[in-house]
Amino acid sequence: MLTYFLIILPTLFLAYILFSYVQELKYKRKPYYKLSDIGWQHSQPDADARVVHAVAMLGDVGAIATDGTDPVLQMLETWQQDNPTNSTVLFLGDNLYPIGLPPEGNRHRQLAEDRLNVLLDHFKGFGGQGIFISGNHDWMKGRKGGYQQMLLQQNYVLEHGSENVLYLPENGCLGPVTVQLAEGLLLLVLNTQWWVQRGEKPLGKKDGCPHESLNDFYAHLNQLLRQNRHQRILIAAHHPLYSNALHGGKFTVKQHIFPLTAAHKRFYIPLPIFGSIYPFYRQLFGAHEDMAHRKYKKMRRRLLRIFHRYNNIIYVAGHDHNLQHFEVQQNHYLVSGSGSKTAFVKKGGRATFTLEQLGFFTLNYYDNGEVWIEARINSAEEKGGLVVFRKKLESILQPQLA
Incomplete structure (x- = not known):
């Protein structure tokens, strides 16, 4: 019996770990497609549609290079050249690593300014618009004092950016803020960091925000969605509502065996079994930025309860450093968080498409009413990025209600 426990069980455990690791390597940095979307290359918009x-x-995008060599920004520049007007660029939060825009004198200040200036330069002479949304790193990684740190970034963007640049929702409010992008296409911006932020955060007229309570916010959000059933609604936020990656509680075998790599990528100190405590904790209870955390869980549950009443919603977020698409109850949920970093994403589950590569999603709204999304990644062959996923978003638009 003792031999069984000392030899056979560890051998089985190691065999399982090795098998899992090999399976992960097979699709690491390779696209995963749901069976029904494997033939996506054969799906194209109508050639006559505008x-x-x-x-x-x-x-x-908070870790971009500032010397002109950044691959994602090069892709963005080509995209802007192809779409010089009637276009919008959304920065979905975590615009500056590691702690947003710190005060003058901080050792991170100059690099943060340089990165913001590079982003803002993309809108000089651009006929479209740019919209910045704040994420947890912009709120000083969610710590106390993050509210003031986020205001520093907002004020810098509005002061140094051109007239076609917005920072939404302003003043760190919850939102929802709406922007009519085109007839039949409405953008709705939320500040999801508000729910999980520790310390001070704005609420009510005293802070320049429209809602005095969360219940007021939810009522207003539902009212907006109900009044706009007749058009497509693109909801932009920082935190995803579905994810097959870290913040969704998905961990690699390496993270179980070498848990200290979460603190630094070079800390390869093997801690088998004990190393699983950290991943299991984040899966069950979660850090403040994980779906398993009680505040995040409460936000997610309440938002989805409202969204599931409708079928004309496209929800896009960042936060996890990869590209993902989910279709749930006729609504579409995107993760487009690989603007400057990449991280492991698990295949399968409810996901239609997943990929660990630098890149971003685009959306095209056509004059025939169709909406198409594309996932583009960095490629030496394609200046504007290689399209690795394309999908027409089906939905049944409902008439406007009084």
């Missing part, structure tokens, strides 16, 4: 409005959705 793009009414185009949207580029970039999350977590």
